[in-house]
Amino acid sequence: MADNQPDIMETKPDRRKQQPVENADRRADSSVEKRPSLVRRHPFWILSGIVVLAALIVGAWFGWKIYFYPYESTDDAFVAARSFSVAAKVSGYVAEVPVTDNQHVAAGDVILRIEPRDYQIALDQANGQVEVAKAAVDSAGAQIEAANASVDVARAQQNSAAAALQYAQQESARQQQLVKSGSGSVQAVQQAASTLQQDQASLAQMQANVTSALKNKTVAEAQKSSALASLKQAEAQAEEAQQNLSYTTITAAQPGRVVRLTGAKGQYIDAGQAISTFVPDEIWITANFKETQLTDMRPGQPVELTIDAYPDHKLHGKVASVQPGSGTAFSLLPAENATGNYVKVTQRVPVKIVVDKWPADVAIGPGMSVVPTVTVRPRN
Known part of the structure; x- marks a missing residue:
């Protein structure tokens, strides 16, 4: 017991020395905790710095976009093409449809066939009418040749009658001179006068025959003209029948794809009825940029x-043209801005973009969305 007491007394002074140190540390920590932060001490300057920094960032971004950024882009862009409807020009029952939906066809490939029998019969009838008209033309030509021969015969007879009349006139004058001189007889004078009258009548008849032959020739020529007109009409009908027969086969006028095919074998279609939509291979991009x-x-x-x-397909192209006017100016009902409550709105102008090479492993058609990025200034 006596040995332990000095030890206890020795430890007490140490604890008293440690307590003031611990209290000093606690006072220091409390003073640090009570000291305000930098934000609380300078809130205005901190906020002003943040605002200035944000303004510099925004200004730098706008400056880059306006003065240094060399691109213009829009998501208002679509694939465009001059699509059109394929329609039948003649009516009839569908005999064959050798294509299917979304199939690519070359120029001249058959899209649909209409039963051609009725149109073949009409063509045969028209060709028969052409042959009849040609025969009528030949007959009229032969009549003209016959009329020419009749005219020649009538004129020859007229010349002969005129010569006979001249001789009869001379003979009548000679017999009258003989009677006056006492050498002739009255009978001879009368006979010469009768012959003169007969020859005059014969000449008049020959002149009438010439006139009749000429009129017959005119009639034959008119008949030939009519026959030629009938021939032209028959040939036109034959050509129309031939065209109608060719219209029974509907072919592709250019390379492209057959879309929304509605014609089917055995279906009756009317003239002008649409059987499909055709999308040509020539497609481009119409991008509606802001003005x-x-x-x-x-x-x-x-x-x-x-x-x-197809975001994995990156395409390249170039600007082909810029439409001279906004899209609304060429719409069916253009905007009328002459009002008192007018509000200015940024317009969009269509820009045509052609692609260097379209991908062949995917189907691309009108209406598909595209995002074009145009390099409007050279890159630095």
Whole structure:
């Protein structure tokens, strides 16, 4: 017990020395915790710095976009093409449809056939009418030749009658001179006068025959003209029948795809009825840029394109042309801005973009969304 007491007394002074140190540390920590932060001490300057920094960032971004950014892009862009409806020009029952939906066809490929029997019969009838008209023309030509021969015969007879009449006149005058001189007889004078009258009547008849022959020739020529007109009409009908027969086979006028095919074998279709929609191979991009994006846009500038349906296919092209006017100006009902409550709205202008090479492993057609990016200024 005596040995332990000095040890206890020795430890007590140490604890008293440690307590003031611990209290000093606690007072220091409390003073640090009570000291306000930098934000609380300078809130105005901190907020002002943040605002200035944000303004610099926004200004730098706008400056980059306006003065240094060399691209213009829009998501208001679509694939365009001059699609049209394929319609039948003649009516009839469908005999064959050798294509199917969305099939690619070349120029001249058959899309649909209509039963041609009725139109073949009409063509045969028209060709028969042509042969009849040709025969009528030949007959009229033969009548003209016969009329020419009749005219020649009548004129020859007229010349002969005129010569006979001249001789009869001379003979009558000679017999009258003989009677006056006492050398002739009254009978001879009377006979010469009778012959003169007969020859005069014969000449008049021959002149009438010439006139009749000429009129017959005129009639024959008129008949030939009529026959020629009938021949032209028959040939026109034959050509029409031939065209109608050719219209029974509907072919592709240019390469493209057959879309929304409605014709089916055995179906009766009327003339003018649409059987499908045709999308030509020639397609392009119509991008509707804002008018404020056209400041530096010119034809020939390079374009990078991304198709929404196939984002892994990166396409390249160039600006072909810029439409001289906004899209609304050429719409069916253009906007009328002459009102008192007019509000200015940024217009969009269609820009035609042609693609260097379309991908062949995917189907691309009108209406598909595209995102074009035009390099409007050279890159630095």
